[in-house]
Amino acid sequence: MADLMTGMKRTHYCGEVSAADAGHEVVVGGFTNRARDKGELVFIDLRDRTGIVQLVFDDTTDRSVMSKAKEARSEYVLMARGTVRMREAPNPELPTGDVEIYVTELRILAKAQTPPFHITDETDTNEELRLRYRYLDLRRRKLQQNLIKRAKITAVAHEFFANEGFIEIDTPMMIKSTPEGARDYVVPSRVHKGSFYALPQSPQMYKQLLMIAGFDKYVQFARCFRDEDLRADRQPEFTQIDLEMSFVDMEDILAMGERFVHFLMEKAMGVEIPTPLPRLTYQESMERYGTDKPDIRYGMEIQDISDLVKDSSFGVFRRCRRKRRFGPRHHPQRRRRHLHPQGDRQADRTGEGHRRQRPRLCPLGGREAQLLVCEVLLGRGALRHPRPPRLREGGRFADRRR
Secondary structure, three states: OOOOOOOOOOOOOHHHOOHHHOOOEEEEEEEEEEEEEOOOOEEEEEEEOOEEEEEEEOOOOOHHHHHHHHHOOOOOEEEEEEEEEEOOOOOOOOOOOOEEEEEEEEEEEEOOOOOOOOOOOOOOOOHHHHHHOHHHHOOOHHHHHHHHHHHHHHHHHHHHHHHOOOEEOOOOOOEOOOOOOOEOOEEEOOOOOOOEEEOOOOOHHHHHHHHHOOOOEEEEEEEEEOEOOOEOOEOOEEEEEEEEEOOOOHHHHHHHHHHHHHHHHHHHHOOOOOOOOOOOOHHHHHHHHOOOOOOOOOOOOEOOOOOOOOOOOOHHHHHHHHOOOOOOOOOOOOOOOOOOOOOEEEEOOOOOEEEEOOOOOOOOOOOOOEEEOEOOOOOOOEEEOOOOOOEOOOOOEOOOOO
16 A cells, blocks of 8 residues: 655755755655665665755664665655765765765555666667556656746746836637637537637737727736647647737837747756847848848758859840849758749738739749859859759760650
8 A cells, every 4th residue: 555645744855855955854756767676775866846965774774764775666656854965975066966865764555567678868769659548747857947947937937027028818719700810619509509719829919909998018828729730840630829019110029029038048948149130121031031030040042043054045034034043942941832033912801812022033943953052152052953964974974855
C-alpha cells in the first residue's frame, strides 16, 4: 500500500538544493529518475520540474528506510526528508552536483509500472508512442522547459500591456459565424434546436464593438479556432495576442510593437535587442527577398542582373529583357508559387476578385529555366533547368523542343 504524505511538507524543489543548504534538513518530492543499489549503499536521483538531486542511503540508515530505498524503481513518486551535505565526488554535469541529501525518512507515494520508453532529455522514441503516452513525455525536461518558457512569456506580456494602459477583456467563445479566412468550427445549440454557435477564428467583431464603446486600448490573449489544413505555423486551435487601439496612426502602432518586442526579449529571454528595429516596405521586401516575411539573418537577397545581361543573346535572358525584369522563380525564402508579371487574382471575402499587385517577376519562358542569384551576381548564382537539354560539342543545344 502506498504511503501518505501526511506530516511531510516540501521545503525545497530538487533543483534548488545548493551548498548554502549544507547542514540543514530539507524535504523534497518528485519522480525516481534513476536508482542504483550497491548493497549497503543506495543512490536515488530524484527529479522534479526544476532538476535532479541525489538521495543517499548507507549502512547507518534506518533499516525500514533502506528497505524502501531498495524497493524504489524508475518513475516511482517519492518524498524524502534528510540532511544536505557536500558530496565527496562532485558531479559537474548537474547544478546540484556539489551536494546530496542523506535521507532519514522516505515515503513511496505511488508506484509505477515500467514506462514504455526512457524519460530522458534526448530520445529517439517513435513520436506516435510518445504522443500516446503524452503524460510521460511531458515529464522530459525539454518539453517542460518549453511550457515554462511560454508561461513566462505570457506573464511578461501581461505586465507590458498593463503598463501601457491596455484593458484586458475576454470575449465570448461561442459566437455568431462571421466571414473569416477559414471554415468555422460549429457547436450545436440545445436551446435553439437547428441552430449552431461558431467558435471564433478571431475576436474581430468584438474588438470593433469595444472600440465603438470607448475602450480605446484593448488587449486579449485570445484562443482562436480555424478549420483549415495544418501548416508549419498554424494548427486548428492556437493563442494569439489580439489588440486594438483608437486615436493612433501607423507610427504609434509600430513604436508600440517595438517596445513590446524589446521588453519581452529582455524580461523573458534575458536578451537586449537594439532599437529601433529595421523596417522594410512590402515592395522592398518582395523585391529583395521574394516574400513579405523574410528571414534577414542569412542575407539571401535577390539581385537584379538586368544590366549585366542586357546584351546577351541567350534566349532566357532575351525573354526576360522583353518583360523588363529578372526575378526569382524558386528563391529559398519564398513559397513555390507562380508569379505572373501582371500579378495574381484572389477572391476576397465578398466573392469579388481583386488584384494584388506584386513585383514584376519574369516567368522565364515555357520550359521554366530557373535563375537564382543570391548575394552577388553571376559569380555566385546558379542557372538551372528542370529538364536540361543535351549539349552538342561546342556547347550548342541538341534538343530545341518547346
